[in-house]
Amino acid sequence: MNACGLIVEYNPFHNGHVYHVQHAKKLAKTDCIIAVMSGSFLQRGEPAMIDKFHRAKAALGEGVDIVIELPYTFAVQSSELFAKGAVLALHALQVSSICFGSESGDINHFKESYQKLTKHIDTYQAALKQNLNRGLAFPEASKKAYEIIGLSSMNLTQPNNILGFSYLKTIYDYHLPIQPLTIQRTQSGYHDKTIHGSIASATSIREAIQKEGSISASIRNTIPQTTYEQLIAYKRTASTWHTWEAYFSLLHYRVSTMSVQELSLIQGVDEGLEYRIKKTAKHAHTFQDWMEKLKTKRYTWTRLQRMCVHILTNTKKSDIEALNDLTAIPYVRILGFTKQGQKYLHERKKTLITPIIHQMSRNMHPMLQMEEKASNAYYSILPIATKQNLLKQERSPLSS
16 A cells, blocks of 8 residues: 655645545545644644544545644644654655645646755855844745745745645655655635635635634535534534634733743744733733734744744743754654554554554653643633543544
8 A cells, every 4th residue: 555645734624625635646646645734733823723633533534544643843833844744754654645735736846946945055045044134024034035046936935835845845855755746726825714615715714614603504615514513513512613812811821920031931932022022911902912013024923823822832942942853753643544544554564663652641752741731722721621521532543
């Protein structure tokens, strides 16, 4: 058997993801689809709408054979670290290819861009540093640095192109035996906020659900039945769908009771940002209000949200620093699998080097300890009994 890897968040799993799974199978000519999925908190620094177990169930019902968890320490990071963790996790399960969606839709564009960047890496890094010193946010600084080295074969300001380029760069930088594949995003853009048919962005679906407080016919038209069932099941259990506003009082409490020095140790709190955090928190009344007060030309909304997740989970810079030298994932945690996925794991078990983990244990790897903190923080807005009940899911993988 051979496997194709997908790097996903499924927040929530929608018809565009069904399209991705189906076309990845055809393009990769694969027997098994393995998705590495962010857990409680996502790459853009947001809490997942429903927990990772319900999202995994939706994916397993729509063509994904194995869902593994992208460790928190990689999930809530810049595209480079996010890609590194995801690609290394899929490599640990010996995928032969990785298929990602992109605005480009042409894998040759990514390969040409990588070759040009490699050839002019010193010029790029010097230009990037100069632009950052001018006060530009990283995306804009990086864009201008790419322009200087003549990297114009594709648009590396588009979110899926950025992530796709990071996936390919990780594959090539680590000399992994993985074939990169891409399919073009169809109909809706990553940041589209309105629904215009049966394939819509996850952003527009979330915003519509949160605005309406229910799942209307137009929303149901954009998601498969399994996703609808899991959204309803989670809402029935937790009485909520997670948004940042629900965490604002907890986040505000954390900031209010931390010293400036303590804040400066948190991942993402750089360049004296701890002073601005303390100052603006005194006058903020909602999470949205606080982000608007915090945001500057230098600090993007996404960067600030990731920082907020790390404040909430008390993740320090020292917790993340070791990742820079990591050349292999220390474990693979399986969230769920189908019979086909189980067959693949059984066939490969004698050649897999990386430990496969199904549940939390007492003597956990430090990255799993951080995962446990993230899960506790994620469920912290729920009543104690509900939280304890949902945390029981951590003890065993799903199967279907």
